[in-house]
Each structure stands twice: as structure tokens, then as C-alpha cells.
Amino acid sequence: xxxxxxxxxxxxxxxxxxxxxxxxxxxxxxxxxxxxxxxxxxxxxxxxxxxxxxxxxxxxxxxxxxxxxxxxxxxxxxxxxxxxxxxxxxxxxxxxxxxxxxxxxxxxxxxxxxxxxxxxxxxxxxxxxxxxxxxxxxxxxxxxxxxxxxxxxxxxxxxxxxxxxxxxxxxxxxxxxxxxxxxxxxxxxxxxxxxxxxxxxxxxxxxxxxxxxxxxxxxxxxxxxxxxxxxxxxxxxxxxxxxxxxxxxxxxxxxxxxxxxxxxxxxxxxxxxxxxxxxxxxxxxxxxxxxxxxxxxxxxxxxxxxxxxxxxxxxxxxxxxxxxxxxxxxxxxxxxxxxxxxxxxxxxxxxxxxxxxxxxxxxxxxxxxxxxxxxxxxxxxxxxxxxxxxx
Ligand SMILES: Cc1cc2nc3c(=O)[nH]c(=O)nc-3n(C[C@H](O)[C@H](O)[C@H](O)COP(=O)(O)OP(=O)(O)OC[C@H]3O[C@@H](n4cnc5c(N)ncnc54)[C@H](O)[C@@H]3O)c2cc1C
Numbered sequence: 001x002x003x004x005x006x007x008x009x010x011x012x013x014x015x016x017x018x019x020x021x022x023x024x025x026x027x028x029x030x031x032x033x034x035x036x037x038x039x040x041x042x043x044x045x046x047x048x049x050x051x052x053x054x055x056x057x058x059x060x061x062x063x064x065x066x067x068x069x070x071x072x073x074x075x076x077x078x079x080x081x082x083x084x085x086x087x088x089x090x091x092x093x094x095x096x097x098x099x100x101x102x103x104x105x106x107x108x109x110x111x112x113x114x115x116x117x118x119x120x121x122x123x124x125x126x127x128x129x130x131x132x133x134x135x136x137x138x139x140x141x142x143x144x145x146x147x148x149x150x151x152x153x154x155x156x157x158x159x160x161x162x163x164x165x166x167x168x169x170x171x172x173x174x175x176x177x178x179x180x181x182x183x184x185x186x187x188x189x190x191x192x193x194x195x196x197x198x199x200x201x202x203x204x205x206x207x208x209x210x211x212x213x214x215x216x217x218x219x220x221x222x223x224x225x226x227x228x229x230x231x232x233x234x235x236x237x238x239x240x241x242x243x244x245x246x247x248x249x250x251x252x253x254x255x256x257x258x259x260x261x262x263x264x265x266x267x268x269x270x271x272x273x274x275x276x277x278x279x280x281x282x283x284x285x286x287x288x289x290x291x292x293x294x295x296x297x298x299x300x301x302x303x304x305x306x307x308x309x310x311x312x313x314x315x316x317x318x319x320x321x322x323x324x325x326x327x328x329x330x331x332x333x334x335x336x337x338x339x340x341x342x343x344x345x346x347x348x349x350x351x352x353x354x355x356x357x358x359x360x361x362x363x364x365x366x367x368x369x370x371x372x373x374x375x376x377x378x379x380x381x382x383x384x385x386x387x388x389x390x391x
Contacts, residue, residue, distance in 0.1 A: 007021050009282045012286075089282075129212075136166070155186045171341050243301055261281075318354075320351030330380065348371050349367045
């Protein structure tokens with residue numbers, strides 16, 4: 001996503017030099033969100049980007065893994081030989097974390113790539129017993145599709161609630177009920193001890209029958225290939241970019257799931273693994289590549305992060321970034337079909353999560369962007385438009 005968007009943004013912004021997009025996967029570049037939704041259920045064949053690379057003068061080199069980079073020589077290593085560059089953009093994304101001990105066990109799946117989704121499609125069609133490891137975004141979306149396909153689904157989660165890494169307990173609590181509503185079993189405090197063909201064994205001794213196991217326990221930046229390059233990596237293995245998305249090496253940028261950037265808006269470094277970041281970041285990268293040549297003022301990347309998830313018949317959207325010290329405020333009943341939770345810092349909206357309330361999301365995103373002071377009493381009234389709750 002971020003690689004394609006960078007190439008397209010370069011052309012849109014008037015770059016006339018040669019652009020080469022190298023990718024390890026053999027497929028025409030494609031979008032990932034449909035993989036856990038329509039592609040999995042077979043209602044969409046694929047999700048290739050609607051981009052005419054040839055017309056844009058973008059050279060695609062697919063099925064080619066880049067093995068290393070030598071910033072001083074401005075050169076990449078590939079199995080086919082060295083590839084020189086003037087400017088390099090790192091957009092290698094993230095790879096799913098594997099479940100220790102489960103690798104190589106028949107019937108164990110990940111869900112990151114088109115190949116993964118295509119392997120899972122017939123599994124769903126067989127309507128088997130499926131165990132999902134991890135109640136995060138991917139686990140919830142996969143469980144949704146598997147229930148829709150008529151599978152028996154058990155989701156095991158080591159934490160005490162779904163989305164424990166992303167949301168505080170009070171916000172995630174109502175989401176736990178969504179699993180049962182959809183006919184899926186959610187088992188929290190459940191640690192996997194081992195996986196064997198046909199079953200998952202938990203720490204408490206229980207044995208869950210599993211014709212298939214889908215592991216969704218998170219992803220980490222795909223940066224192993226940068227080892228020894230001298231390009232600075234952060235504590236999560238991500239490329240450390242600056243506010244213009246430049247890395248520590250000259251003429252090397254990084255964008256998308258593989259890179260973190262310092263957020264001026266939130267006063268901390270953010271590593272975002274969501275689609276919108278792989279859409280917005282590339283525009284900044286392209287502007288800075290072009291600006292470097294024309295002397296334009298630098299483009300600073302300081303977005304209000306945004307993502308969505310479709311799970312258990314609900315449209316979940318989040319904008320901004322919250323910290324544990326921020327105040328939460330509810331709009332609507334969290335046991336009902338639609339509600340929003342807002343996070344406030346010094347009277348201003350810093351983040352919101354909207355379930356089935358896209359208008360709240362759209363208005364909230366603009367209010368976060370503008371840093372508008374809000375009136376908490378007005379904000380708590382779900383009948384009042386969010387934008388009418390300004391202080
Ligand atoms: C199943 C699924 C569903 C999702 N749904 C949503 C959603 O609903 N909403 C949302 O906001 N986000 C969603 N996301 C997240 C979103 O898709 C990602 O944030 C986005 O794809 C990141 O783009 P990227 O270009 O940084 O990484 P990627 O899309 O992962 O692309 C990186 C590419 O680099 C290639 N690569 C890696 N290393 C090398 C190498 N050494 N040499 C050559 N090529 C290499 C990889 O093969 C890959 O094709 C979803 C992700 C998945 C997996």
C-alpha cells in the first residue's frame with residue numbers, strides 16, 4: 001500500500017524521473033483490508049489496486065525480495081544483483097507474529113497476505129471448528145467472517161478482554177459481548193500451551209478441537225533485512241523516521257507499517273499499523289523527495305491517525321491517539337448498537353472511537369485536527385451533533 005501510494009504520489013506531484021517499485025510478493029499490488037472481509041468470504045475475487053502502472057511510468061519488479069541496503073553506495077542487494085538508487089523509500093510493512101511451537105503444524109494459518117486469505121477461503125467453506133488465537137482487530141474480523149460462513153468459532157485471548165493492547169478495559173468491555181451475540185465463544189485469560197493437529201491445548205489443561213487455527217497475535221515491522229545497514233531501528237524493530245519521514249541514512253525515507261515518526265501533535269513517537277497511515281504518509285514522502293530537488297519548504301508529517309474495523313456487524317472507527325491519563329466520556333449506551341467514546345485532554349478532544357456513528361467520527365476527526373475546546377456536558381449528549389458541543 002505505502003509503496004504503491006508513494007509511486008503514485010510522486011507522479012501526481014510531478015516527478016518525472018524513473019520510479020521502480022520492488023516487492024517480494026508475486027501478485028499485482030493489492031489492498032489488505034478486504035482480505036479479512038470480502039476476499040475471505042469469496043464475495044470479492046481479489047483486491048488489486050486500480051492503478052495503471054504502465055501509464056504512470058512506474059516499473060514493477062514483483063516476486064523480488066530485497067536482501068539488504070548499502071546507504072553509502074546508494075545500492076540495494078537482490079538475488080538478481082545490485083539495484084542502484086538516488087532516493088530509496090522503505091515501505092516493507094509488517095509481518096504477523098508467529099505462535100511459538102505452532103509453526104509447521106498442519107491447519108495453522110496466519111492472515112496477512114492474499115495467499116493466506118486464499119488458503120483460508122476453502123477452510124471457511126468447509127464450516128469446521130475453528131480456533132482463533134488473539135482477540136485483536138484481525139482476530140475479531142476473521143471470527144466475524146468465519147461465523148458468517150457457518151463455522152464454529154472459539155477465540156482464545158491471553159488478556160482479560162479483547163483489544164487489550166489498543167483500548168482501556170472500560171471501552172473494550174462492551175465489545176466482549178459482541179462475540180457471544182455473533183455465536184462465537186470468547187475465552188479470555190486463555191493462554192495457548194501447544195497446538196497439535198486437530199486441537200489447541202490451553203494452559204488450564206483444556207483441549208479445544210480445531211480443524212483450523214488462525215493466529216492473530218499482532219504484527220511487527222518487516223525490517224530484518226535492514227540489519228547491518230546502519231539505518232536506525234527503534235525498540236519495536238521499526239525504522240525510526242523523522243517528522244519528514246527521513247531515516248538516519250541520507251536519501252532514504254520510510255513510510256507505512258514499517259516506520260515510526262515523531263508526532264508533534266501528540267508529543268510522542270507513533271508506530272501506526274493502519275491503512276490511512278499508508279495512504280497519507282506517502283504524500284509527505286513524495287513532497288519531500290520533490291522539494292529536495294526544487295528547494296520547497298519541507299513537508300512535515302503530523303496526522304491525526306485514523307482506522308476502521310468491520311466486526312460482528314458493526315462499523316468501528318477510531319481517530320486520534322489517546323493516553324491512559326486522558327479523560328473518557330461516553331456518548332450513548334455502550335450496550336446498544338451505536339455509541340461513541342471520546343478522550344479529552346485539557347478540555348480538547350484528542351481521540352474518539354465511534355461504533356456505528358460515522359458522523360461522530362467525521363466531525364470528531366476535524367475537531368481533533370483543529371484542537372477545538374469542547375464542552376463535556378454537551379459532548380455527552382448523543383442526540384446533539386458532536387460539532388455542536390464546542391465550548
Ligand atoms: C487482513 C488485514 C486486514 C486489514 N484491515 C484493515 C482495516 O480494516 N482498516 C485499517 O485501517 N487497516 C487495516 N489493515 C492494515 C493495513 O492493511 C496496513 O496498515 C497497510 O497494508 C500497511 O501498508 P504498508 O505498505 O506499510 O505494508 P504492506 O501492505 O504490508 O506492504 C509491504 C510489502 O512489502 C513487501 N516486502 C517486505 N519485505 C520486503 C523485502 N525485503 N523485499 C521486497 N518486498 C518486501 C511485503 O511482501 C509487502 O507486500 C489490515 C491488514 C490486514 C493484514
